[in-house]
Amino acid sequence: GEDVEQSLFLSVREGDSSVINCTYTDSSSTYLYWYKQEPGAGLQLLTYIFSNMDMKQDQRLTVLLNKKDKHLSLRIADTQTGDSAIYFCAESSNTGNQFYFGTGTSLTVIP
């Protein structure tokens, strides 16, 4: 399958910005997603970006896509303790029949 990679851990102080990075290998990816998983819960879709976009902003969340380098990032502005969770990036083709997930980045927000 395709490779989607993330670093496993990230710690930030409350109020700072968090940047979670993801790299992928599939050049035919059409959609790229960020999911949030809180303890004991499923994966909540935070945002997604089409591969023909460079940036998408939604309130405190900014997604940046560098298609040439196959690099995706999620920036969380003014990080709060409630943002502590595991964040997964994922990519899929335009059929949506196959998803490839990263291993998840565990974000810890320090008060």
Added chain:
Amino acid sequence: GAVVSQHPSWVICKSGTSVKIECRSLDFQATTMFWYRQFPKQSLMLMATSNEGSKATYEQGVEKDKFLINHASLTLSTLTVTSAHPEDSSFYICSASSNGYGYTFGSGTRLTVV
């Protein structure tokens, strides 16, 4: 890196029949397997968590007699959708973890019940 192989990628079955989906960890021991179902807005709902050799723990609202989960070995977990109905048509995806260290997802199974 760690790989989870999920089969089949897609399946069409008749209403009333059962369908089995397999997830295999190819190069690591999956002490815990998670099964998710994807809903139209792309959120993945956790259906159940299974530890090798133990009964699966189902989330509230998930019928354990309908969605049978078996995790008999450290490399294989199966989800069987019994007496499938059209409303069971969905995208199912598994995830495996080795002692809570990182998660590896299968590529998913698109189930269509006709």
